[in-house]
Amino acid sequence: MKYFFRLIHIPVIILLLITGTAHAQIVEEDVEPRTRKGTVSPNVINFEQLFKQDEVTREGFRELRNQQRTELEARLARPDALETAVDPESYIVGPGDIFTFNIWGAMENQLPLTVTPEGKLLVPSVGEIEVAGLSLVKVQTMILEKAQPYYENSEISLSLQSPRYFRVHVVGEVEFPGTYVGQATYRISDMIFEAGGPSEWAWLRKIELRHPDGRVDYFDQTEFEQMGHLETNRFVNGGDVIYVPPMQLGSDFVEVEGEMERAGTYQILPNETLFGFLQRIRAIERNMDLTKTVVIRTDSTRKGKNPHLLYIQPLKSLDQTDRDFLLQKGDRILIPSKYVYVKGAVRMPGAYPYALNLRAKDYAGMAGGDYRAASIKAVQIYHVRTGKFENGPDVLVEAGDVVHLEQNWNERLRNIVQIIPVFTSLILAAKAAGFFGE
Secondary structure (H helix, E strand, O other): OHHHHHHOHHHHHHHHHHHHHHHHHHHHHHOOOOOOOOOOOOOOOOHHHHHOOOOOOHHHHHHHHHHHHHHHHHHHOOOOOOOOOOOOOOOEOOOOOEEEEEEEEOOOEEEEEEOOOOOEEEEOOOEEEEOOOOEHHHHHHHHHHHHHHHOOOEEEEEEEEEOOEEEEEEEEOEOOOEEEEEEOOOEHHHHHHHOOOEOOOEOOOOEEEEOOOOOEEEEOHHHHHHHOOHHHOOEOOOOOEEEEOEOOOOOOEEEEEOOOOOOEEEEOOOOOEHHHHHHHOOOOOOOOOHHHOEEEEEOOOOOOOOOOEEEEOOOOOOOHHHHOOEOOOOOEEEOOOOEEEEEEOEOOOEEEEOOOOOEHHHHHHHOOEOOOOEOHHHOEEEEOOOOEEEEOOOOEOOOOOEEEEOEOHHHHHHHHHHOHHHHHHHHHHHHHOOOOOO
């Protein structure tokens, strides 16, 4: 009996080796497509580079901090570009603002004045004046009224020389949450850009701008990017917290497939149309045929374990009726793709540019189809537009389709034969170790 239990491991080892070989082929085909010259391939996560990252040491952290400090000093040394002249009515004065006190007449001079960390401005011959939190026009009026009696024979003015820098906290669904240095002329979108931009799971329709006094303003970055309403993109101030919320897991989601750059999961708005959604995620391109956009939806009238799927092409003429097509929770949106995806028994699996009237055998040839390892007659095509499969080398391929070249049995047998020496080595090693007994 003991020999029986030892020998039973042999078919188990063979099964594991065969399974491992097949799994390795799948990984090689599906996860590591090669890049061809002149061909754009989908972005694939390079796990090898990811796991090669060295652990950050204390010396490396200090070097990074010194580099960031040097870049910040260089930035503070040069004036930032302003989008327009500073509005004295809306600009709020705070610590760090630099003013110029101008004197003309019997005595001419220009004196730089800086608002202290306590929020005060020290004016010659006048003294300290509290200015933090006041508008620029109010500060200028107040300073001139208090200073004029001391400069009766001269004309005086107060001008803002350089807006202050301060710290703003950007947190939530951004690439690099943290504290960043901003200026009084920066808007919410500028600070989000400083933090690396929103992450993939960011909900941009209700970004919070939290002020130190407890007030909260809301910013819709998607609407701003589409409509350009500057009044909604507010200026930031020292101590503000910008919170980019995540998409709500309990909300309605749709899946976008086809175009690799826009593929993923998205949260939809109440009563959001397909056309408006595609505009919001910037999935519409000038040369795109929107009539081929397909919405795959589960038929709610059919119950059971295998509900019927509806393939809907709502954007046919792009008139107002088509634009009013409403999305539903769970919809899968297939955006017209410019590529054809080739996989299976080919030397270079991956994405290939779509060309009109090309057939399955043409794309298999582009990808270096190994006809010794596979039969071109067994090629299978998945049509994204219809969601159906079709077999044969002469099948006409459309943009977004997947061409799969099946491996033949001779090649599979050859792979099994190649692992026999490995299996034999394992048996000999087990016997030498006394696994089989005397």
